[in-house]
Amino acid sequence: KSVPVCGAAMNKSEARITIQGVPDSPGNSYQIFKRIADRKITVDMIVQNVGQENRADISFTVPQDELAKALAAVKEAKEVVGATGITSDDKVTKVSVVGLGMAHQTGVAQKMFRALANESINIQMITTSEIKISVLVERGQSLPALRAVHQSFELHRKPDDLTEW
Amino acid sequence: KSVPVCGAAMNKSEARITIQGVPDSPGNSYQIFKRIADRKITVDMIVQNVGQENRADISFTVPQDELAKALAAVKEAKEVVGATGITSDDKVTKVSVVGLGMAHQTGVAQKMFRALANESINIQMITTSEIKISVLVERGQSLPALRAVHQSFELHRKPDDLTEW
Ligand SMILES: C[C@@H](O)[C@H](N)C(=O)O
């Protein structure tokens, strides 16, 4: 039988920044990420959901040691685009499941979310691609989260064997 | 020199559903995607940003011909979790850039967003992985969006050569 999920991973050294209330019109994502790129900051997740009342929130994650630099970039961008606020959290962990057979990934998503729900772990952000589902959770729940997805997908490896990615 | 982006693609046959105001506590993502999985609906993008005032919006895309079925699942889930609303849009297109060298993807993100901004194309949703940045745009702007990223990343292939994915 096919194995949709072949591995799980986590990254504990990220921080999350959200620029809130970005006017939902062409050019504003560019203004934000241009300033981040100009400072040579590495970005991992970028998440934006559909806007409401002509504004949208844009979140992204960076290595924790680049948080201060990224916040400086975002403060500048906030003024330029007219966003309403900035929030950040340096106590987050990205937990991912990876699989080549995830094309029909609904079953994988609900299975991952159930594993986390059963441990009372709150899902702060969700992003997906055809081969990966990543969620952001509270840093203190890193190991329970990773173990939960390991067990749920029967990945049979101790979390401390895994490489961060 | 390294080529961070090796291709672009679009999917014009998706529809977007958003379940708004999902109580931001463990178990609610599971309740939603369980009902979608039970109906064997194929899900592509899943996007959730951080919550505000203890509620978060969760959006996802499905094949257009599964929209009605997915809306039925979501209506049920909305009652169960106590979400505040449901919106959907069947006139969307997913546009993606793909690259193995995207690990430092800030430069790629701002370049993709600039290409779209220059054509006055509004970005409705953003999701990323290490090898892919996907955005959702209005269906009517499919071809201008794809051409814009093609030119920006010098991909030298006509859009109609590309496979949808
Ligand atoms: C919110 C932001 O993504 C905006 N829609 C843009 O296109 O830049």
Ligand SMILES: C[C@@H](O)[C@H](N)C(=O)O
């Ligand atoms: C909003 C939803 O993702 C919730 N935080 C959960 O964990 O299920």
